[in-house]
Amino acid sequence: MSARGSSNGRLAVFVASRFIEPVRRAIAEAFDAVFAETSEPLAELARSERVFDAIFFSLDVRMGADRIAALPPGIRALATYSVGLDHVDLEAARSRGLAVFNTPGVLGDSVAENAIFLMLGAARRATEAIGMLREGRWTGWMPDQLVGVQLGGRTLGILGMGDIGRRVAARARAFGMSILYCNRRPLSEADAAGAGYRPTPEALVADSDVLLVACPSTSETRGLVDEALLAHARPGLILVNIARGDIVRDDALVAALREGRLQGAGLDVFAGEPRVHPGYLELPNVFMMPHVGSATVEARMGMGRILIEALLAWQAGGRPPNQVA
Ligand code: GLV
Numbered sequence: 001m002s003a004r005g006s007s008n009g010r011l012a013v014f015v016a017s018r019f020i021e022p023v024r025r026a027i028a029e030a031f032d033a034v035f036a037e038t039s040e041p042l043a044e045l046a047r048s049e050r051v052f053d054a055i056f057f058s059l060d061v062r063m064g065a066d067r068i069a070a071l072p073p074g075i076r077a078l079a080t081y082s083v084g085l086d087h088v089d090l091e092a093a094r095s096r097g098l099a100v101f102n103t104p105g106v107l108g109d110s111v112a113e114n115a116i117f118l119m120l121g122a123a124r125r126a127t128e129a130i131g132m133l134r135e136g137r138w139t140g141w142m143p144d145q146l147v148g149v150q151l152g153g154r155t156l157g158i159l160g161m162g163d164i165g166r167r168v169a170a171r172a173r174a175f176g177m178s179i180l181y182c183n184r185r186p187l188s189e190a191d192a193a194g195a196g197y198r199p200t201p202e203a204l205v206a207d208s209d210v211l212l213v214a215c216p217s218t219s220e221t222r223g224l225v226d227e228a229l230l231a232h233a234r235p236g237l238i239l240v241n242i243a244r245g246d247i248v249r250d251d252a253l254v255a256a257l258r259e260g261r262l263q264g265a266g267l268d269v270f271a272g273e274p275r276v277h278p279g280y281l282e283l284p285n286v287f288m289m290p291h292v293g294s295a296t297v298e299a300r301m302g303m304g305r306i307l308i309e310a311l312l313a314w315q316a317g318g319r320p321p322n323q324v325a
Contacts, residue, residue, distance in 0.1 A: 008032070011315050012050060012074075016041035016057035017081060020297070023304035027056060030308045042067060054311055058082055059291075065092035077314060079307045083107055083164075083294075085324060086217040086244060093325050100325035101310040105163060106302030107294035112167035114293045115242045118266025119156075119172075119210055121287030122238045124148040125264070128284045149236070149263065152176035157208025159201055159224075160215025160243065161187060168212060168242075169195055180207055201225075205232040210240060217244035227252040236263040242293050245271035254279030257286065268293050 013031040015024075027033050034052070036044050041061060045052070054077035057063070063078060068089055077099040080088055085102055093100050121127070125148045132138045132146075156172045158165040161181035169179045170193070179195035181187070182204040186197040198204040201224060205211055211233070215221050225239070225248040239262060241248055250271055256262045257279075264285035270276050273291060280286045294300065310320040 011053045011077075011311060013054045013056050013079075013311070014041075014045050014048070014050075014052040016045065016055055016061045019058075019081065019304065020300055022301060026304050026308055030312065042070075045072065046070070048072075053077060053315075054079055056081065056307065059084065059087050061087070063088040063093070065089045068092040068096055068098070071096075077101070077311060079311055081303050081307060084216060084244060090325050098325065099314055099323055101307055101314070101320065101322050102324055103303040103306055104322055106306055107299035108164050108167045110296040110299035111164050111242055111293035112171055113296075114268055114289065115164075115168045115212060115214070115240060115266075116171050116175075118240045118242065118268060118287060118289065119151060119212075119238065122240065122264035122266040122285070123151055123210075125285070126287050131284070149238075151210070154178075154209035155180060155207060156210045156212060157181070157198070157204040158195070158212045158214055159204060160213070160221075161192075161195065162214065162216075164242070165212070165214040166191060166193070168214065169193065177210075180204055201229055202232045205229055205237070206234065208237065209234065210238045213239070213241040213243045213247050215243055215247065217246050222246050223249050225249065225253065227255070230256045230261070233262060235261065238262070238264050238266065240266040242268050245269045245273060250277035250279065254283065257283050 010032045013027065013033045015027055015033055015035045034050060038044055051074040053074060055075060056079045058081040078088065078093060079101045081103060083102055083104050088100060090100060125146050129146050152175050155178045158169060158181040161183050165181060172179060180198055181195050182198045182201055198207060213225060230252055239253065253265060254277060257265060266287045268289045269291050280288060306322055310322050313320040314323065
């Protein structure tokens with residue numbers, strides 16, 4: 001006979017993704033935790049004799065409606081180790097009565113630093129520079145070599161000025177950039193902190209030297225950065241995407257970069273990861289990272305902490321601020 005997960009007062013948690021050791025330890029201390037051992041964690045869960053209350057997972061485990069429907073009946077909560085929720089069908093979770101938790105806030109500084117890194121990498125032609133050095137093609141200092149652009153004095157347009165966008169804005173101001181943003185509604189004066197509002201993505205792009213994609217991927221934003229939007233770009237625009245790859249139409253961006261209508265791109269995220277559009281791989285003016293925005297010890301520890309705290313608060317009957325369903 002299978003035991004009810006929380007018979008000893010601790011939640012029974014199935015851990016479907018791989019976490020850094022201190023996060024694994026913290027999960028094991030807080031819960032009766034079972035860690036998946038294979039690359040098919042949900043199949044392992046389905047085979048298990050144990051009854052679990054919650055699943056701890058991340059972006060590598062898609063929780064579509066079909067998977068949510070197939071979860072064992074004891075599961076009452078999903079804890080996703082991510083701020084993004086596009087891999088979770090929230091409607092399906094709600095209609096099954098599942099609580100869902102995510103990790104806002106704690107990864108903001110890490111992602112914002114990565115955004116600045118991508119901007120600098122694209123502005124200073126890092127892909128070409130690294131290639132030249134590593135392949136032994138550098139013949140010495142030349143006044144016309146690898147001339148990029150500086151960020152100071154330029155305008156950063158933030159498409160989706162939420163918590164992360166505001167953290168990028170604070171850093172960009174220190175570089176001497178002016179900040180614009182486009183949201184459905186203007187922010188309060190305190191949150192805007194002097195940033196100018198543009199009511200449409202077209203107006204934002206037309207007035208920006210660097211366009212930062214920082215909005216969540218939703219049915220409204222998927223494919224938003226397309227050929228028509230890029231047609232509004234100033235010559236020499238740099239596009240940086242730290243949000244989700246599917247917000248940008250790859251073919252449109254590749255064409256604009258290839259034709260020199262855009263100066264460069266800094267990309268941390270890709271549509272259909274881990275696939276990367278082959279056009280990006282050929283373009284020297286694309287600076288890329290493999291989705292590492294929150295990959296710092298500080299962010300990853302914080303993400304573990306607030307998910308553990310949320311599950312414990314929920315178990316005690318509370319509704320933690322990072323409960324999204
Ligand atoms: C990373 O992309 C996240 O959503 O946390």
